[in-house]
Amino acid sequence: MRIKAIISYKGTSFYGFQIQKNEKLRSVQKEFEDVLNKIFHEDIKISASGRTDKGVHALGQVIHFDIAQEMSLYRLRYSLNCLLPKDIHVISLEKVDEEFHSRYLAKSKTYRYIVSLKEPSPFLIDFVYTVKKPLDIDLMKEGMKLFLGEHDFHNFCTNDEDFVRKIYSFDVEEKDGLFVFNIKGNGFRRYMVRMIMGTIIELGLKKIPLKDVEELINTEQMCRVRYKAPAEGLYLVEVDYEGEDYD
């Protein structure tokens, strides 16, 4: 039977989601598969909605895997959470159709990025990106609007092809000196959220003008953003499987 799992993890001590060639480097995939193999005594592989990079967190990553034996999902979740390291947690398990695929059927993803304008705190180092200078948040909001809709994001990723993505929403809430950005789109290429956030932060710091942001989005020329916001502020919030088809 095929199982869909929603999991959260603190990315700080992982070399990303994906299993590394050097298996001594911690990855979420390796740790999860090791525990599945311990429970089922067979080699079970997992697939995720997408990779997350070194240091990036997940509040609601979606994965799937197949098990040969029937098993109570309540018991399976309990066993997984007992055996997994404390920086990975299974939020929920669900039996799904054999056709379900965590990556191919994903319709949208929401990412969060947290910027702190507070005095740097030893307790937040893994969780936010601290900016030590004032940010023009109204200007940032102007810039964020430019990303909405469908664009060719060749300047906002490090991939070689397949750059067109649609951004459904991009907003920010301020709470207590923390700026919490949420961006939802039909998909994001490698480093895309961090390169978008890097650009928006540079805009807020007035290192680049609004028209440069517009040009980066709309030009057909290849002039990739060089600055990507650091991993520790980034969270994969959720993956949706309902809604408009991507292709």
Add this chain to the structure above:
Amino acid sequence: MRIKAIISYKGTSFYGFQIQKNEKLRSVQKEFEDVLNKIFHEDIKISASGRTDKGVHALGQVIHFDIAQEMSLYRLRYSLNCLLPKDIHVISLEKVDEEFHSRYLAKSKTYRYIVSLKEPSPFLIDFVYTVKKPLDIDLMKEGMKLFLGEHDFHNFCTNDEDFVRKIYSFDVEEKDGLFVFNIKGNGFRRYMVRMIMGTIIELGLKKIPLKDVEELINTEQMCRVRYKAPAEGLYLVEVDYEGEDYD
């Protein structure tokens, strides 16, 4: 001139406050002294209000040190915070009388202990102790009252002598599934807060009755608490230098 500093640190990756014989093991003292030596090009030693153990955090640890040159405290704090690792932060610096001593003149200390009753979260592993079973908080409050006032705490520490301490307050607030305990006393011996909290948690779990807590506090017999609550939930909140003399 003598400087009093209030500092915070995340204890997770330190082998405690105090410098270790094996200097490769990270300690707050070693990292701080290294930075002072870098700034002043001389060997400056720091003294703290007391040690904190491996994994224990500080929101307001107090230290002092002497510098030969006059220097703007604004600039010194700035330099320290630039050069210190991100898990140590200087909150404030103050020029004090040469008679000031962070340890000998401390009149009281406040510690915090955070217990989570929520679903374990990968994002809280360094910061709270998660208890997976229900706690009888009213019973715990009954137990906490027994600690107030002056007692011989020989059963609540691992030291060989000098057990008499006075507890000024011990309270708990619940917020969102987190129980935040604050305990203030004229001093705490090694592991004392964690052994008190361990006892209070055992009481809340109904593993021991209230009369056992009373007996542990009041008996002259040596029957040390074996269970100490884990370090990750513990914070040194503040050190006060005003008030009643300890001796």
